[in-house]
Amino acid sequence: MVIVNLGRKEGHGKRLGKYELGKTLGEGNFGKVKLARDTDSGKLFAVKILEKSRIIDLNNTDQIKREISTLKLLKHPNVVRLYEVLASKAKIYMVLEYVNGGELFDKIASKGKLGEAEGRKIFQQLTDGVSFCHSKGVFHRDLKLENVLLDAKGNIKITDFNLSALPQHFREDGLLHTTCGSPNYVAPEILANKGYDGGTSDIWSCGVILYVILTGYLPFDDRNLAVLYQKIFKGDVQIPRWLSPGAQNIIKRMLDPNPKSRITMAMIKEDEWFKEGYTPANPDNEEEGVYIDDDEAFSIHNASLESDQGSPTSPPLVNAFQLIGMSSSLDLSGLFEKEDVSERKLRFTSTHPPKDLEERIEDIVTGMRCRVQKKNGISTMLDFS
Numbered sequence: 390m391v392i393v394n395l396g397r398k399e400g401h402g403k404r405l406g407k408y409e410l411g412k413t414l415g416e417g418n419f420g421k422v423k424l425a426r427d428t429d430s431g432k433l434f435a436v437k438i439l440e441k442s443r444i445i446d447l448n449n450t451d452q453i454k455r456e457i458s459t460l461k462l463l464k465h466p467n468v469v470r471l472y473e474v475l476a477s478k479a480k481i482y483m484v485l486e487y488v489n490g491g492e493l494f495d496k497i498a499s500k501g502k503l504g505e506a507e508g509r510k511i512f513q514q515l516t517d518g519v520s521f522c523h524s525k526g527v528f529h530r531d532l533k534l535e536n537v538l539l540d541a542k543g544n545i546k547i548t549d550f551n552l553s554a555l556p557q558h559f560r561e562d563g564l565l566h567t568t569c570g571s572p573n574y575v576a577p578e579i580l581a582n583k584g585y586d587g588g589t590s591d592i593w594s595c596g597v598i599l600y601v602i603l604t605g606y607l608p609f610d611d612r613n614l615a616v617l618y619q620k621i622f623k624g625d626v627q628i629p630r631w632l633s634p635g636a637q638n639i640i641k642r643m644l645d646p647n648p649k650s651r652i653t654m655a656m657i658k659e660d661e662w663f664k665e666g667y668t669p670a671n672p673d674n675e676e677e678g679v680y681i682d683d684d685e686a687f688s689i690h691n692a693s694l695e696s697d698q699g700s701p702t703s704p705p706l707v708n709a710f711q712l713i714g715m716s717s718s719l720d721l722s723g724l725f726e727k728e729d730v731s732e733r734k735l736r737f738t739s740t741h742p743p744k745d746l747e748e749r750i751e752d753i754v755t756g757m758r759c760r761v762q763k764k765n766g767i768s769t770m771l772d773f774s
């Protein structure tokens with residue numbers, strides 16, 4: 390057995406069922422990620438702690454727990470494995486496979502772009518993992534370099550599958566916060582607010598990742614969010630000529646702004662550039678290990694779990710993209726019709742209660758002889774006419 394210093398004296402570590410919690414591995418949007426050791430087997434895990442206070446709709450935490458639990462079905466060598474989900478009154482704990490090679494983001498940020506052979510290997514693994522999850526009906530929805538971890542052998546492990554469906558971008562004030570994930574990877578059909586298919590939008594994001602891996606910079610970037618969205622919407626991308634024709638072609642096919650003509654997973658796997666040296670991962674070979682996956686056996690504070698009943702008045706769960714779509718103050722689709730950025734739209738966050746904000750906005754706007762429209766409780770449509 391490997392003896393690992395968990396940062397506390399033996400016997401003094403905080404317990405979570407059979408796990409002993411150790412040092413903090415990182416801090417995410419929801420809360421901390423901590424190293425954990427199964428005290429029975431000595432095996433290491435990463436525990437992602439979601440603070441319920443950071444999730445606006447407290448009545449729906451059981452639904453969230455159930456949604457997360459469906460991720461336990463995803464067993465693939467290139468997808469961070471979720472072993473179990475535990476909950477206490479204030480927190481949800483996700484017991485994850487511990488991945489100790491760091492983030493792909495840090496590797497690219499420190500070493501710069503990868504050569505095509507190395508980049509292709511990572512892209513093949515990415516495609517394998519993502520297409521496997523698609524085949525199980527699970528879409529990632531927030532694919533970006535930061536969500537691709539590396540193991541000790543340099544193989545990739547995709548993390549945070551489907552987690553963007555959780556209302557992580559809400560805080561107590563109910564407004565969207567700017568700390569939400571990088572918008573550089575978002576597909577144009579999501580921005581256009583015309584309804585989208587999770588699979589094709591994930592392919593776009595994989596195209597952005599491949600571009601970053603091979604060039605060292607983002608295909609779409611601008612300090613001004615409106616200009617950035619405009620670039621994405623138009624598929625306005627410069628693909629460097631020094632990349633091989635095969636690499637240029639597959640990137641171009643993935644970053645097709647039209648989701649209907651965009652390359653599919655099946656087509657990617659038939660692509661000549663992609664196929665070079667490709668050995669598909671075999672999910673069935675995924676080591677089952679000795680992990681006992683039984684919620685009841687390890688669930689802590691079972692008695693303090695909240696009830697299944699969501700309040701009838703509670704708003705439905707929405708993700709950040711749906712929120713953007715619901716709120717016309719953030720819906721930039723009108724901006725894409727014409728180049729004119731002079732039609733400014735303002736995005737802001739506030740610590741005031743939504744109701745106070747709405748009243749105040751209404752006062753000001755009415756004074757300007759404009760009209761305010763409200764929709765769906767949490768979203769306030771401001772229709773300046």
Ligand code: ADP
Pocket residue numbers: 414415416417418419420422435469485486487488489491492535548549
């Ligand atoms: P969020 O997506 O909410 O921002 P992350 O999942 O990225 O949070 O976790 C924050 C940090 O924890 C990251 O820097 C990452 O390196 C680390 N981390 C997350 N999951 C694991 C894991 N399974 N194994 C090791 N480290 C992890």
Ligand code: MG
Pocket residue numbers: 417535536548549
């Ligand atoms: Mg993440």
